[in-house]
Amino acid sequence: MSNKKLLPPKTGDLADWYTTIIQLADLSDYGPAKGTMIIKPYGYAIWELIQEAMNPLIKAKGVQNAYFPLFIPMSLLEKEANHVEGFAPELAIVTHGGGEKLEEPLVVRPTSETIMYNSFSKWLQSWRDLPIMMNQWNNVVRWEKRTMPFLRTSEFLWQEGHTAHVAHDEAADMQKWAMDMYAHIYRNFFALDGYVGYKSASERFAGADTTLTYESLMPSGKALQACTSHDLGQNFAKPFNITFQDKEGVDAFAWQTSWGLSTRSIGGLILAHGDDNGLRLPPKLAPTQIVIVPVRPEPELITYCKELVNQLQQAGTRAAIDDRDDESFGFRLNKAEVKGIPIILKIGSKELEQKLVTAKRRFDGYEEQISLDVIANKLSQSLDEIQAMMLKASQEYTTKNTREASDYDEFKRIQSEHKGFIKVYWNDNAAVEKQIKDETTATSRCMIEDGVSGTDFVTGEPATQQWIFAQSY
RNA sequence: CGGGGUGUGGCGCAGUUGGCUAGCGCGCCGCGUUUGGGACGCGGAGGUCGAAGGUUCGAGUCCUUUCACCCCGACCA
Numbered sequence: 001m002s003n004k005k006l007l008p009p010k011t012g013d014l015a016d017w018y019t020t021i022i023q024l025a026d027l028s029d030y031g032p033a034k035g036t037m038i039i040k041p042y043g044y045a046i047w048e049l050i051q052e053a054m055n056p057l058i059k060a061k062g063v064q065n066a067y068f069p070l071f072i073p074m075s076l077l078e079k080e081a082n083h084v085e086g087f088a089p090e091l092a093i094v095t096h097g098g099g100e101k102l103e104e105p106l107v108v109r110p111t112s113e114t115i116m117y118n119s120f121s122k123w124l125q126s127w128r129d130l131p132i133m134m135n136q137w138n139n140v141v142r143w144e145k146r147t148m149p150f151l152r153t154s155e156f157l158w159q160e161g162h163t164a165h166v167a168h169d170e171a172a173d174m175q176k177w178a179m180d181m182y183a184h185i186y187r188n189f190f191a192l193d194g195y196v197g198y199k200s201a202s203e204r205f206a207g208a209d210t211t212l213t214y215e216s217l218m219p220s221g222k223a224l225q226a227c228t229s230h231d232l233g234q235n236f237a238k239p240f241n242i243t244f245q246d247k248e249g250v251d252a253f254a255w256q257t258s259w260g261l262s263t264r265s266i267g268g269l270i271l272a273h274g275d276d277n278g279l280r281l282p283p284k285l286a287p288t289q290i291v292i293v294p295v296r297p298e299p300e301l302i303t304y305c306k307e308l309v310n311q312l313q314q315a316g317t318r319a320a321i322d323d324r325d326d327e328s329f330g331f332r333l334n335k336a337e338v339k340g341i342p343i344i345l346k347i348g349s350k351e352l353e354q355k356l357v358t359a360k361r362r363f364d365g366y367e368e369q370i371s372l373d374v375i376a377n378k379l380s381q382s383l384d385e386i387q388a389m390m391l392k393a394s395q396e397y398t399t400k401n402t403r404e405a406s407d408y409d410e411f412k413r414i415q416s417e418h419k420g421f422i423k424v425y426w427n428d429n430a431a432v433e434k435q436i437k438d439e440t441t442a443t444s445r446c447m448i449e450d451g452v453s454g455t456d457f458v459t460g461e462p463a464t465q466q467w468i469f470a471q472s473y
Numbered sequence: 474c475g476g477g478g479u480g481u482g483g484c485g486c487a488g489u490u491g492g493c494u495a496g497c498g499c500g501c502c503g504c505g506u507u508u509g510g511g512a513c514g515c516g517g518a519g520g521u522c523g524a525a526g527g528u529u530c531g532a533g534u535c536c537u538u539u540c541a542c543c544c545c546g547a548c549c550a
Contacts, residue, residue, distance in 0.1 A: 019544090032542095034541080089548070145548060146548085226550085330512085332511090334511050335511085346510090350509080
């Protein structure tokens with residue numbers, strides 16, 4: 001029995017499936033204001049697991065968590081020309097406070113470079129103060145024209161890391177470190193494969209010299225920009241006067257980076273792994289990893305199940321019991337599947353008698369019986385296996401849907417026949433990219449190889465870089 | 474900002490050329506029977522029909538205005 005009654009097939013209208021599953025699985029709800037989203041406890045629990053995965057890595061790098069204000073004076077935001085130009089169309093601006101018109105409008109942060117660097121400037125005096133490395137978990141607001149839960153909301157949650165360094169190579173290393181960290185999180189926690197590379201001139205962050213991105217392919221064949229990491233050069237250091245005296249006593253501008261990963265990642269998680277029966281969460285990001293579903297609400301059976309939950313929790317797994325006696329066995333099983341719980345344990349009189357459990361994997365539906373004396377180890381191992389299977393599936397999907405084009409005709413042909421990534425030799429050129437976009441709706445996602453030799457797929461000139469193109473979310 | 478759509482109990486919807494007490498399914502509450510893949514019976518609660526104005530003896534239904542949200546494109550994490 002599937003969940004077709006309630007959930008449209010994923011292979012049909014993907015947007016319909018997506019918006020339905022988000023509500024069915026109790027991840028989020030729409031807020032009363034346009035484009036806003038209420039993240040419900042089950043969805044927020046996923047976000048907390050993401051935070052728990054990333055925070056230790058961020059802290060181990062020496063980056064400290066801090067918090068900067070939500071409101072940015074307009075004049076601060078305007079200091080870096082490219083930055084303000086890039087964000088101007090999507091700003092929410094506060095003009096009144098306490099019933100009075102403000103002298104200077106306040107921008108609700110779309111990102112915190114400007115307000116943080118205003119402080120960096122004050123705090124930084126000596127080379128001994130460097131590097132400055134701060135991160136904040138916060139909300140930002142971007143007035144997007146078209147919104148979708150998790151993938152693009154007017155307000156979203158993220159972490160934004162910001163650093164300042166003595167030298168450019170240190171900053172460039174930091175930029176790479178952040179993207180390595182993200183790639184690790186995406187592959188090993190989200191089980192989401194993707195390409196890491198540099199953004200083209202027209203796609204990069206407003207105010208950055210270079211932008212690194214993680215581009216993951218969604219079932220629609222569109223690419224999701226999953227997170228970014230920027231080398232800001234001295235673009236902000238100069239207008240914000242972020243200077244220090246170096247070892248020689250000479251005043252110098254700092255070199256900076258910023259990097260962020262948002263709740264959009266949860267949208268990617270839902271899209272990439274879900275199926276016709278609901279969510280399929282990778283064990284590492286599943287708020288509940290194992291759910292025990294007793295067949296009947298008989299005291300003896302419930303006791304057996306509760307002991308098992310304790311045992312599994314002590315073994316370090318996130319286990320829970322669903323013993324609601326007003327819902328039938330089948331209903332509770334379906335609920336667990338909709339919510340994407342990786343392992344479902346079915347326990348009835350047969351299991352009770354024979355001292356075993358019946359375990360079903362959500363990912364592939366595989367079902368087995370496991371003896372009670374090995375249960376904790378076996379299930380921990382099974383969770384690892386599921387995590388690995390999901391990553392493998394994602395990698396296969398990405399590989400299968402990455403095609404190479406040697407010239408523009410072939411590019412257009414592939415694009416019309418398949419959705420997905422197209423790998424090409426190309427020289428970054430904004431005018432050419434605009435033309436490609438107008439003609440095919442595809443844009444460059446990222447540059448994955450540099451220092452190679454090939455032929456530019458549009459102009460036919462020699463090219464030294466290899467790029468990935470796709471339609472984007 | 475362009476195009477399309479929708480606003481009627483918590484959710485999904487029906488409501489005819491204006492007409493009588495605004496309905497149905499799911500969910501919810503109570504009691505009972507059930508429970509190995511979305512159980513059933515009986516009883517019950519819950520609505521200023523998005524808002525404002527107008528036409529009319531009479532408006533969920535017609536007219537005007539307006540608001541909101543959703544979906545599809547151009548801009549974006």
